[in-house]
Amino acid sequence: MIQELTRLPGVGPKTAQRLAFFLLAQPIADVQSLAEALLRARQNTRQCGVCCNLTEEDPCPLCSDSRRDRDAICVVERPADVQAVERTRDFHGRYHVLHGVISPLEGVGPEDIRLAELLRRLGEGTCREVIVATNPSVEGEATAMYIARLVKPLGIRVTRLASGLPAGGDLEYADQVTLSRALQGRREL
Amino acid sequence: MIGPPSCAPWDTATPEAKGETPLPTYNQEAVVLRTRDLGEADRLVTLFTRERGKVNGVARGARRAASRLAGSLQPLSHIRCQLARARTLDIITQVELIESFPSVRGDLTLVTYANHFLELVDVVAPEREAGDLFPLLLGGLHLLAAGVDPGLVSRAFELRLLAAAGFGPALRDCARCGRPVEERGDLSFSPGEGGVLCGECDGGALLRRSVLAALIYLQEADLRQIGRLAVDERDRGEMEGLLRAHLTYHLDRPLRSLAFLDTLRRGER
Numbered sequence: 354m355i356q357e358l359t360r361l362p363g364v365g366p367k368t369a370q371r372l373a374f375f376l377l378a379q380p381i382a383d384v385q386s387l388a389e390a391l392l393r394a395r396q397n398t399r400q401c402g403v404c405c406n407l408t409e410e411d412p413c414p415l416c417s418d419s420r421r422d423r424d425a426i427c428v429v430e431r432p433a434d435v436q437a438v439e440r441t442r443d444f445h446g447r448y449h450v451l452h453g454v455i456s457p458l459e460g461v462g463p464e465d466i467r468l469a470e471l472l473r474r475l476g477e478g479t480c481r482e483v484i485v486a487t488n489p490s491v492e493g494e495a496t497a498m499y500i501a502r503l504v505k506p507l508g509i510r511v512t513r514l515a516s517g518l519p520a521g522g523d524l525e526y527a528d529q530v531t532l533s534r535a536l537q538g539r540r541e542l
Numbered sequence: 543m544i545g546p547p548s549c550a551p552w553d554t555a556t557p558e559a560k561g562e563t564p565l566p567t568y569n570q571e572a573v574v575l576r577t578r579d580l581g582e583a584d585r586l587v588t589l590f591t592r593e594r595g596k597v598n599g600v601a602r603g604a605r606r607a608a609s610r611l612a613g614s615l616q617p618l619s620h621i622r623c624q625l626a627r628a629r630t631l632d633i634i635t636q637v638e639l640i641e642s643f644p645s646v647r648g649d650l651t652l653v654t655y656a657n658h659f660l661e662l663v664d665v666v667a668p669e670r671e672a673g674d675l676f677p678l679l680l681g682g683l684h685l686l687a688a689g690v691d692p693g694l695v696s697r698a699f700e701l702r703l704l705a706a707a708g709f710g711p712a713l714r715d716c717a718r719c720g721r722p723v724e725e726r727g728d729l730s731f732s733p734g735e736g737g738v739l740c741g742e743c744d745g746g747a748l749l750r751r752s753v754l755a756a757l758i759y760l761q762e763a764d765l766r767q768i769g770r771l772a773v774d775e776r777d778r779g780e781m782e783g784l785l786r787a788h789l790t791y792h793l794d795r796p797l798r799s800l801a802f803l804d805t806l807r808r809g810e811r
């Protein structure tokens with residue numbers, strides 16, 4: 354069991370041991386319901402036919418929520434990023450999950466991420482702005498530029514999340530790249 | 543694993559703080575070749591250092607938004623850094639950014655050419671020695687940043703990298719019989735035989751003399767002068783094709799960045 358647990362992200366041998374001892378001390382019924390929940394979640398989870406997010410229902414709750422705007426799509430790398438943007442409660446449009454970024458060095462091309470699905474959605478004509486929220490890494494930026502290249506000819510506005518200083522951070526401790534980006538992306542007061 | 547609240551990674555994990563003896567450190571000038579996620583918040587960084595060639599290091603906590611290391615430890619960055627020697631993997635403790643090549647990063651085509659350079663260096667770079675490759679890589683990146691024709695920069699880079707790795711194509715003398723190819727006759731090019739073949743030694747793909755002259759210039763001229771070379775589209779395409787064949791033959795692996803460059807070009811048409 355310890356070996357299986359160490360396969361989880363962020364779980365080292367020590368944590369795995371702690372989790373294992375915890376589980377072994379629980380009543381059988383509790384462990385069984387946990388095991389069944391894991392199995393059920395895995396079996397019932399698939400990609401939403403619209404936004405490609407992981408979901409138990411297809412289309413997913415976000416896609417079938419009629420109160421959400423259809424004119425903006427926020428494009429993210431992974432399902433966890435949808436949760437991150439949702440937590441801000443500032444975005445009321447729809448999402449699209451790429452499941453990766455273009456990375457020639459890793460052998461990940463445009464056809465290996467959910468770009469075709471995005472273009473198909475845009476073809477429906479309801480979306481007027483694509484907000485690219487890929488990570489501010491070299492691959493994330495390259496993917497954003499590639500998306501802009503594909504989407505702009507469709508007459509749809511393409512925007513990118515601003516990057517800047519972490520809130521509550523100290524200017525003195527910001528690294529040079531972050532600081533110079535923040536400077537470039539400065540706004541009027 | 544539940545860590546302390548995120549702040550500068552070396553503040554949270556210094557051996558001193560844990561009462562251990564500090565690890566011996568060393569400083570390196572390097573270009574970041576690639577990075578990979580490691581564990582929950584760390585990043586494994588492959589550096590190409592001026593003095594030691596390829597070195598892997600761990601940047602602790604580099605995936606947290608507040609990390610000071612993350613911004614500078616991205617592929618392409620030219621940095622000065624301090625590493626602490628650890629039992630398995632060295633730990634990157636400090637980073638100072640020398641150049642991040644923003645004009646290259648901000649252009650999809652240029653960043654793909656730059657990736658091509660990183661990819662080639664990663665393939666041929668020996669560990670523990672960088673030789674001429676370090677100044678070549680930096681030179682190539684600076685030329686891309688300066689707006690020099692990326693196709694020419696790329697061909698010059700490929701020729702010189704192949705030479706540094708011991709696979710440089712023979713251009714002035716026939717790869718089979720060794721005689722100078724200046725005399726008459728139809729020339730050809732064969733990656734397998736190691737370069738140009740004279741009129742007597744045929745085999746390989748036909749090589750026009752204008753292409754050979756351009757290749758010799760790109761291989762031998764001062765790197766800063768290569769933007770002055772004038773080549774037409776046809777010669778340009780032939781140079782690219784035969785160097786790609788030469789690279790693929792000798793490095794024996796697909797060139798992913800070039801494949802992506804093809805995708806970009808198809809999209810432009």
Ligand SMILES: [Zn+2]
Nearest residue numbers: 401404413416
């Ligand atoms: Zn959905």
Ligand SMILES: [Zn+2]
Nearest residue numbers: 716719740743
């Ligand atoms: Zn010969």
